[in-house]
Amino acid sequence: xxxxxxxxxxLALTLAxxxxxxxxxxxxxxxVYADSNDTVVVSPLVALxxxxxxxxxxxxxxxxxxxxxxxxxxxxxxxxxxxxxRSEVAASMVQRLRASTISAGYTYSVEHDYESHGAxxxxxxxxxxxxxxxxxxxxxxxxxxxxxxxxxxHRTLDVHGASISIAQTLGQRMVGSxxxxxxxLDGYQASPYRFVRINGAMGDWKxxxxxxxxxxxxxxxxxxxxHLFRDSALHIDYRLYLDSWGINAHTVQLGYFVSFGDVTLRxxxxxxxxxxxxxxxxSYSADDLPAFVTADKELSTFWSSITGLKVDWRLPVxxxxxxxxxxxxxxxxxxxxYALLSSRVGADLALGLTVVYY
Amino acid sequence: MIPRALAAAALLFALxxxxxxxKPYQRELLxxxxxxxxxxxxxALLDQHMLEAREAAAGGFGSAGGGCGCN
Numbered sequence: 337x338x339x340x341x342x343x344x345x346x347l348a349l350t351l352a353x354x355x356x357x358x359x360x361x362x363x364x365x366x367x368v369y370a371d372s373n374d375t376v377v378v379s380p381l382v383a384l385x386x387x388x389x390x391x392x393x394x395x396x397x398x399x400x401x402x403x404x405x406x407x408x409x410x411x412x413x414x415x416x417x418x419x420x421x422r423s424e425v426a427a428s429m430v431q432r433l434r435a436s437t438i439s440a441g442y443t444y445s446v447e448h449d450y451e452s453h454g455a456x457x458x459x460x461x462x463x464x465x466x467x468x469x470x471x472x473x474x475x476x477x478x479x480x481x482x483x484x485x486x487x488x489x490h491r492t493l494d495v496h497g498a499s500i501s502i503a504q505t506l507g508q509r510m511v512g513s514x515x516x517x518x519x520x521l522d523g524y525q526a527s528p529y530r531f532v533r534i535n536g537a538m539g540d541w542k543x544x545x546x547x548x549x550x551x552x553x554x555x556x557x558x559x560x561x562x563h564l565f566r567d568s569a570l571h572i573d574y575r576l577y578l579d580s581w582g583i584n585a586h587t588v589q590l591g592y593f594v595s596f597g598d599v600t601l602r603x604x605x606x607x608x609x610x611x612x613x614x615x616x617x618x619s620y621s622a623d624d625l626p627a628f629v630t631a632d633k634e635l636s637t638f639w640s641s642i643t644g645l646k647v648d649w650r651l652p653v654x655x656x657x658x659x660x661x662x663x664x665x666x667x668x669x670x671x672x673x674y675a676l677l678s679s680r681v682g683a684d685l686a687l688g689l690t691v692v693y694y
Numbered sequence: 695m696i697p698r699a700l701a702a703a704a705l706l707f708a709l710x711x712x713x714x715x716x717k718p719y720q721r722e723l724l725x726x727x728x729x730x731x732x733x734x735x736x737x738a739l740l741d742q743h744m745l746e747a748r749e750a751a752a753g754g755f756g757s758a759g760g761g762c763g764c765n
Binding site: 363365367369377379381383397399464465466467497499503505507508509511513515517519553555556557559561563567568569573575577579581583585587593595600608610613634635663669684686688 | 727
């Protein structure tokens with residue numbers, strides 16, 4: 337693990353050691369997630385972006401997840417508590433060529449029972465005097481799944497993803513975007529720790545969660561940005577999600593940004609609804625057992641609401657802009673057909689610092 | 695449902711293509727950070743990673759890195 341982290345970390349240190357140039361940026365953020373289901377996740381992030389040569393930008397980031405949980409997922413499987421640590425490092429390159437932009441990136445993440453390698457390529461073309469921007473992308477991720485305390489357990493999951501999107505000016509105050517993402521998952525997608533209770537005439541017993549090995553996912557996203565009175569903007573996004581497991585989901589995001597000089601406030605609301613996977617049951621009976629069984633609440637029918645406030649404060653200093661940010665998101669998840677949990681509430685808190693050179 | 699949704703999206707793509715013709719000197723408001731399609735990519739990265747571990751849906755709003763942080 338250390339050797340695999342070494343290359344991206346060395347790149348980040350090299351980027352940091354170079355003298356600062358215009359548009360270089362340094363970002364430091366920490367996000368804390370806490371919910372009523374006894375789960376806390378602390379996620380520190382550090383990112384560097386360097387204007388390395390004419391039209392070329394190199395970027396790198398490191399993000400960790402420090403997880404502590406006694407959620408229903410954990411306690412229903414005979415454990416009282418779990419703790420985990422996940423690290424992710426990523427490096428990317430962007431090259432601008434007149435009206436075109438190409439990009440390439442690599443991401444590696446690891447935790448004690450999971451390892452992931454991902455690579456992505458992107459191409460962007462400005463059209464019609466830069467009123468239209470067309471983007472296409474492809475990414476591939478290879479995942480190795482393990483199980484704590486069982487060195488013989490090894491499964492893999494490969495994910496191919498392709499996307500196409502368009503951003504279009506719709507007047508002097510308005511811009512819209514439309515995008516489609518397809519991904520194909522091939523491999524192990526269950527949790528090696530999750531067991532499903534089966535109700536039988538002679539009593540109940542548990543079997544390991546079993547999910548299909550293949551999954552096709554489709555996402556269509558439409559976005560709209562409108563500049564309003566004073567210095568403010570309204571953001572509206574909608575996503576339709578469909579997959580081959582029978583899940584369909586709708587997501588609506590509303591955001592309102594308003595600037596008061598160096599201070600920008602953002603108020604947002606996000607509503608999400610999903611219908612359960614076709615094989616999900618509130619309880620499984622031995623008399624009518626489908627080929628796939630799950631006790632994953634993320635595959636059940638539920639809705640959620642996230643309401644948040646964010647404040648950005650930009651402080652111009654010599655040859656650089658310093659920005660401080662603070663964010664509070666409050667959320668509610670309501671589970672409609674999941675037997676072990678009816679709802680959870682919580683908060684997502686974040687603090688951040690960005691330095692941009694100019 | 696997927697072919698119909700894709701057809702509707704393709705039609706919207708065609709309608710959007712070249713719909714606006716805004717000169718560079720008319721883009722002062724469009725160039726403001728609050729008008730960006732994705733104003734804060736690193737916030738989006740953290741948000742998407744949190745949401746993709748708690749929802750079945752994924753994609754479209756930018757993608758989080760691999761690993762689930764919840765296994």
